[in-house]
Amino acid sequence: MRxxxxxxxxxxxxxxxxxxxxxxEKKGKIGEYFKKDQPLRIEIGMGKGQFIYETxxxxxxxxxxGIEKYSSVLLRAIQKMEEKPLxxxxxxxxxxxxxxxxxxxxxxxxxxxxxxDPWPKDRHAKRRLESRQFLERYSKILKDGGLIEFKTDxxxxxxxxxxxxxxxxxxxxxxxxxxxxxxxxxEGNIMTEYEAKFSAAGxxxxxxxxxxx
Numbered sequence: 001m002r003x004x005x006x007x008x009x010x011x012x013x014x015x016x017x018x019x020x021x022x023x024x025e026k027k028g029k030i031g032e033y034f035k036k037d038q039p040l041r042i043e044i045g046m047g048k049g050q051f052i053y054e055t056x057x058x059x060x061x062x063x064x065x066g067i068e069k070y071s072s073v074l075l076r077a078i079q080k081m082e083e084k085p086l087x088x089x090x091x092x093x094x095x096x097x098x099x100x101x102x103x104x105x106x107x108x109x110x111x112x113x114x115x116x117d118p119w120p121k122d123r124h125a126k127r128r129l130e131s132r133q134f135l136e137r138y139s140k141i142l143k144d145g146g147l148i149e150f151k152t153d154x155x156x157x158x159x160x161x162x163x164x165x166x167x168x169x170x171x172x173x174x175x176x177x178x179x180x181x182x183x184x185x186x187e188g189n190i191m192t193e194y195e196a197k198f199s200a201a202g203x204x205x206x207x208x209x210x211x212x213x
Contacts, residue, residue, distance in 0.1 A: 009071040013093055018081045019074075020065075020092045024101045034063045035087045039109040042067055044096045044129055045116050049077025051192040052112070056089040058190075062109070066091045067099075096129060096137075103141040111138055113150040115194040118157040130161035135168040139212055146212045151179065151205055153198040158206040165210050174209040 013019055020026055020033060031037060039062050043052045046066035056064040066089065068074040074093050081089065094102065116129040126133045130150060138148060148170075152158050158177075165172060176182045179189065180199055185207065191199070199205055 006072040006075055009075040012075055013071055013078065016078050016091075018078050018085070018089075018091055020090055023092050023094055024098065027102055028104050030065070030103065030107065031063075033090050036063070038063045038088065040065065040107060041110040041112070042103075042108055043112040043114065044099070045069075045113065046077065046091075047073050047115075048193055049074075049080055049091070051114055051190055053077065053080055053086070053089065054190045055112075056086050060086075060088055062088065064089045067094060067096065069093065069095045096134065099137050100140050105140055106143040106146075108141045109143060109146060111142065111146070111148045113148065114192045115152055115154075115198075116150075116157070118152075118154045120156070125160070128157065128160065130157070130164055132164045132168045135164060135170060139168075142212045144212065147173070147209055148212075149207070149209050151192070151195065151207045153194075153203040153205055155206065158208075161208065165208070169213045171211040171213060172208060173211055174207070176207050177204060179205040179207045 014021065030040070041062055042065045044067045046052045046068045049066050052064055052066040066077060068077065068091065071093065074091060077091060092102065113129050119125065119127045125131055150161060174185060176185055180186055195205060
C-alpha cells in the first residue's frame with residue numbers, strides 16, 4: 001500500500017504531546033503517560049486512528065496506545081486528539097518489529113490488528129502482523145490469557161492467519177467469515193475507516209479472537 005507523503009508530518013509528530021517519543025527508552029515507564037493505572041490495550045497499524053479513538057472514548061476505564069509507522073496517517077490521528085483529547089489514549093510512531101523493545105513482559109491486556117498490510121508475496125510472509133513470528137512477539141508482551149482481535153477483508157490473509165494460529169498453538173475463541181452478519185460478534189463492533197469502505201462495497205469482513213497459550 002503506497003501512502004502519500006504529507007510534508008512536515010514528521011516534524012508535527014515530533015512536537016506533539018500526544019505521542020510517546022524515544023519509545024524504546026520508555027520501556028517499563030509507559031504507565032507514566034496515563035492519569036490512571038488501568039489495563040493497557042494496543043492497536044498495531046492504527047491508520048488514521050478512527051477505531052482506537054472511538055474505542056478509547058467508549059472505555060475510559062482502559063488505557064490505549066495506537067501504534068503506526070507511517071507519519072502521514074499518524075498525523076490525522078493526532079489532529080483528532082487535538083480536537084477532543086482523551087486521557088486514556090496516546091500514540092507511538094514505530095515499526096511493530098520493535099514491540100518487545102517498548103513493552104514489558106505481560107504488560108498488555110489485548111492487541112488489535114485491523115486490516116493489516118497483507119504482504120501478498122510468499123517471501124514476505126514473516127512481515128505479516130499475523131505471522132507466527134509476530135505471534136511470538138505478542139506472546140511476550142501479553143499478560144496470561146491476553147487476547148488478539150484481528151479483522152480483515154482479505155481472504156488469503158485470513159487463511160494464512162488461521163494456519164499461523166494453529167502452528168503457534170494459540171487458542172481460537174471466536175472466528176467468523178462474515179462479521180457483519182453475525183449479530184453476536186458484531187454487537188458493539190467499532191469500524192475502522194477501511195472496514196466502513198470495504199463493507200459498503202459488499203466485502204465480507206473476517207474476524208478472529210485468539211488467546212495467548
